Amino acid sequence: MRRFHTGTDLSRVHSIAELADMAQRRLPYFAWEYLNGGAEAELTLQDNLEAFRGYGLHARAMVPCHAPDTSRLVMGQVLPLPMLIGPTGYNGLLHRDADIHLARAATARGLPFTLSTASNTSLEKLVAAAPGVDLWFQLYAMRDPQVQKDLLQRASAVGCRTLVLTCDAMVLGNREWDRRSFARPRQLSWRNKFDVVRHPRWLKQTLWPSGMPGMGNLEPYLPASERNALGSMAFIGKQMDTLLDWDTLARLREHWSGRLLLKGVLHPADVERAIALGLDGVVVSNHGGRQLDGALSSLDALAAIAPQAQGKLSLLLDGGIRRGSDIVKALALGVDAVMLGRSTLYGVAVAGEPGVTRALDLLSEELVRTMNLMGCTHLNHLDRDSLFPRRRVPR
Template structure:
């Protein structure tokens, strides 16, 4: 009978799906739901995976299998792999000091790490505890410009090379399954409180001895009563600048001296506008299926806009990446690199920096193996001719299946 490994030997974990199952078993239900779930009917969450599954690979044969080159150029840097760990919030609910562990895993492999505005570790902590980190910072636009400007100054002092402005979360998505864990905002149901007690390892790892983690970047601006991970949610909701527009982005471009990316782009016209404002890149993203349910998959959006804008700014993609072959497909469609979210979060939830590192290593191994099996000696040899594009359109003529991660 087929079943995933359930022990602690990371060498026996052979896929991101296996890491996900271990994470599900180790986390309380409310924390797992926050990690794995999506908005409303989870159509976009599922569509992100369906798009990769529907896209066929056109392999060439009788090509010698030398170790393939996976180096890539991104934003003026040379990276060993076309990936970075993307910004995710409230990671301390998964593992103590999870942000630091993620940064350590990325840095050990020569990859960038992007810290979220709503991280549990502060910018200053990452820099002090992870020597040599290539630190990026993700910014949520704030109504209070004093707070926003102070965050930008802190990011500059911390040596952040790249800023990502998230544009698709000015209004929070309707994450119904997440909300069902609470009887009212920030108060877990009795069933969930009992479930937490059934996870003593998580209680020791996350809650002992200080309770819920705070939000390191926002801690200086929060009222004392709202500094925990759950307590801060009200503050975040009130501070999101729902009037963010292109003029706001232009002002940010003038203010930020480093690389600037816009995260949350799905339309080619928006990519053109980003080019006109002098941005260095975009992140093609539907926020992991957590915002607008029914939005196109990131991969579909990449296929539509890459032919129009590739080479004029950096193209990054996130959403649904679970295999090295997914990264290969994104590269073939025109992405320069991918940002990883849930894949490395599953790893950090299981075993901190070692678990996150295992996730990165699995994806790297699969990418190299897939390139060999494709008969492709290097990333820069990938293109649309390596793909069978027709199924991508046909796949969405059928209704999406249920999200297996949310149901597991």
């Protein structure tokens, strides 16, 4: 009878799916739903995964299995692996100081870590707790120009040189199952309150002894009574600049002296606009299937976007990465690197920094094994000829 490991020994965890299973058992339902759910009927959430299954891998024979070269040049920086940890918010619901655990694990592997505007750890605290971190900062455009200016100054002051502007969340997606965890705004249903009590390990690793996590980056701008995860949701809802447009992005390009990427791009025409504005890169992303349900999967969008971007700006992708072979497929279709979201969040929910490290190691080991089995000795040798279409199984 097949079943995943049900103990605590991370060395016996052999896939991201197994880490996800462990995370689901450790988290109360409302926290798991926030982590793993998507918008509405979750069509795009599932398409992100199915798109990778739609490609097979060509294998070449008689190639010696030396250790392949997994390094990748991304915006002038050589990474040991073609991946980095992308921005995710409210991670303190999964584990105390989750952002710090994620940053430390990434730093130990020589990979960048992207801190969200909606993080539970401030820029300043993260840099102090994770020395040497290659910090990227994700920005939500704010209505209040002073708040946005201050966030950018703080990011620059702690040494951040890469800014990632998210453009696909100006209006919050309809995450129905997430909303059903609450009887009213900011108030868990009684069923979910009882479920929380049934998870003492989560209570200890997340809420004890300080209660609900604060909101790090946003705390200076929140009323004292609203300095918590739920209060910050209302703040972001009011502060999100729903009028964000290309002129706003052009002004940001003028004022931010570091590298600037636009995250949430799914159409080739938007890549053309990003190139014209002198952006350093774009992230092909549908926000993990949490925003517009029915939007293209990230991988399907990439097929049309890659030719527009080649040689003009850096191209990254997130959404649906669960295997090292997924990374191979994304690189073969034209990305420079992938941003990890849920894969590393499962790890931090299970065991903090060691859990994130296990997730990164699993993906790294699978990446190397896939390249060996394909007869591929360097990531730069991957292209569309490395893939072939497989028939997708209908839902």
